[in-house]
Amino acid sequence: MAQIVQVVDDDPDVRHLIAETLRHHHLNVIEAEDAASGWQQFQSEQPTLSIVDIGLPGKENGIDLLRRIHQVHKEHPVLIVSGEASPQQAVEAMKLGAYDYLGKPVNFEKLKLLVDRGLETVRRHRSIERMRATLQTEYGFEQLLGSSSIFQELIVAAKRVAEVPAASVLLTGESGTGKELFARAIHCSSLLAHEAFVEINCAAVPETLLEAELFGYEKGAFTDAKQRKSGLLEEANRGTLFLDEIGDIPFSLQAKFLHVLEERSFRRLGGTQVIHVQFRLVVATNANLEKLVAAKKFREDLYYRLNVIHLHLPPLRERGNDVIEIAHCFLKDIGQDFGRADLTLTPSGEQVLLSHSWPGNVRELKNILQRAVILADGNTIEDTHLASSLHLVHTNEQQEPALLSPATAMIIPPEGMSMDEMECMLIQSALRQTKGNVTAAARLLKMSREKLRYRIRKFGLRVMELSQDLKENSDDA
Numbered sequence: 001m002a003q004i005v006q007v008v009d010d011d012p013d014v015r016h017l018i019a020e021t022l023r024h025h026h027l028n029v030i031e032a033e034d035a036a037s038g039w040q041q042f043q044s045e046q047p048t049l050s051i052v053d054i055g056l057p058g059k060e061n062g063i064d065l066l067r068r069i070h071q072v073h074k075e076h077p078v079l080i081v082s083g084e085a086s087p088q089q090a091v092e093a094m095k096l097g098a099y100d101y102l103g104k105p106v107n108f109e110k111l112k113l114l115v116d117r118g119l120e121t122v123r124r125h126r127s128i129e130r131m132r133a134t135l136q137t138e139y140g141f142e143q144l145l146g147s148s149s150i151f152q153e154l155i156v157a158a159k160r161v162a163e164v165p166a167a168s169v170l171l172t173g174e175s176g177t178g179k180e181l182f183a184r185a186i187h188c189s190s191l192l193a194h195e196a197f198v199e200i201n202c203a204a205v206p207e208t209l210l211e212a213e214l215f216g217y218e219k220g221a222f223t224d225a226k227q228r229k230s231g232l233l234e235e236a237n238r239g240t241l242f243l244d245e246i247g248d249i250p251f252s253l254q255a256k257f258l259h260v261l262e263e264r265s266f267r268r269l270g271g272t273q274v275i276h277v278q279f280r281l282v283v284a285t286n287a288n289l290e291k292l293v294a295a296k297k298f299r300e301d302l303y304y305r306l307n308v309i310h311l312h313l314p315p316l317r318e319r320g321n322d323v324i325e326i327a328h329c330f331l332k333d334i335g336q337d338f339g340r341a342d343l344t345l346t347p348s349g350e351q352v353l354l355s356h357s358w359p360g361n362v363r364e365l366k367n368i369l370q371r372a373v374i375l376a377d378g379n380t381i382e383d384t385h386l387a388s389s390l391h392l393v394h395t396n397e398q399q400e401p402a403l404l405s406p407a408t409a410m411i412i413p414p415e416g417m418s419m420d421e422m423e424c425m426l427i428q429s430a431l432r433q434t435k436g437n438v439t440a441a442a443r444l445l446k447m448s449r450e451k452l453r454y455r456i457r458k459f460g461l462r463v464m465e466l467s468q469d470l471k472e473n474s475d476d477a
């Protein structure tokens with residue numbers, strides 16, 4: 001967008017001089033001679049910066065114009081020009097938020113400098129706005145799927161929290177309910193969106209390293225500290241610090257961390273300098289913090305400090321039809337990734353999804369659908385494709401399992417399961433995957449072909465039937 005400078009002055013000589021000086025520097029300039037026409041012009045031409053003389057003829061003066069402009073556009077830079085007669089008014093204008101002021105006679109060099117600086121500020125502002133908009137579409141609340149009222153109420157609450165940059169947030173919920181997604185959405189929808197989002201998983205970093213990661217250290221603070229390193233607390237300054245799995249923060253570190261939250265300052269390990277920081281804290285956990293407090297594994301004072309704004313993410317099974325809505329959206333995405341654009345879910349498939357309890361929540365749903373798409377040769381995802389994937393549910397909590405890899409974790413049915421039954425299921429799974437090819441299945445199961453054949457006989461499995469079963473599934477599709 002072209003940058004336009006507006007000059008409002010009743011003295012034609014001064015006005016022209018200012019305008020011509022700026023035009024000489026290749027700026028677009030528009031002129032007005034009083035507050036009323038200046039205001040009209042401001043609305044129609046939307047200048048980037050205004051230079052306004054205080055003493056204007058008519059009912060309103062330059063200060064009135066400044067007020068009007070700031071009522072609709074608080075950030076618009078207004079450079080006030082004031083004659084010697086009006087120093088008081090110049091002070092008033094600055095109090096009202098004028099960008100700067102210049103006395104008359106105008107020093108044109110200074111004028112150019114101030115205009116350049118004002119325009120640069122606007123440019124920076126706009127690029128931050130653009131960046132915020134991009135972040136918003138990529139990581140904002142829009143990408144959180146689900147129309148159920150319980151979920152939508154949560155989004156409304158989270159959006160409200162996002163608007164208050166100082167508010168710390170505690171996110172709880174089962175694995176795969178979207179805690180990390182919410183943490184990012186809160187950051188990206190806030191005024192801090194262009195600042196850093198710094199994330200650390202307290203469970204993934206060894207206890208001894210976590211402190212150094214958070215606080216940073218000075219050279220020589222410990223044997224391996226070859227040079228100074230700033231910590232995540234510093235990196236998150238002005239932005240958001242996201243501590244995932246906060247329940248796993250070592251007890252020894254909890255008091256120290258609470259101190260940072262209360263004082264908003266800390267020292268690097270081995271350092272003496274006090275470093276002040278300001279960040280929004282978002283923490284997440286799928287552990288029950290109250291229980292940890294009762295068991296004396298989590299400090300009560302830290303728990304209260306973190307539990308100011310608590311957002312609990314409901315499990316998928318309590319979100320009504322969200323599972324169907326999310327499944328349709330995911331299938332569209334998976335279809336794009338796999339080059340199969342027209343994937344559809346049949347009503348029988350929807351029924352399977354609705355009746356499953358989803359211990360791994362949305363993450364599990366994503367994985368099940370990916371498997372089902374691979375199992376289905378056609379574009380229709382039936383109950384059979386989903387049911388065979390759900391047979392061995394994988395709910396690996398830390399990582400998304402690789403496609404077509406065996407289940408990484410099993411959900412054991414309430415009535416229990418023997419090792420033999422488990423082995424039998426694993427073998428069936430391998431045979432399904434290899435379409436009944438025993439040699440390939442044996443390789444997958446890391447056992448010899450002979451051993452596998454023995455087990456197939458032992459469990460009374462019929463290999464041809466298994467592959468036939470799979471074939472039928474795909475034929476149905």
Ligand SMILES: Nc1ncnc2c1ncn2[C@@H]1O[C@H](COP(=O)(O)OP(=O)(O)OP(=O)(O)O)[C@@H](O)[C@H]1O
Binds near residue numbers: 143178181363397
């Ligand atoms: N409402 C949602 N809409 C779309 N995708 C979602 C939603 N909730 C979760 N997901 C997806 O599910 C997966 C898991 O989400 P996320 O990592 O945020 O869960 P989490 O609660 O942090 O889980 P964990 O406790 O295991 O760390 C991600 O792939 C995420 O994109």
Ligand SMILES: [Mg+2]
Binds near residue numbers: 179180244284
């Ligand atoms: Mg997570």
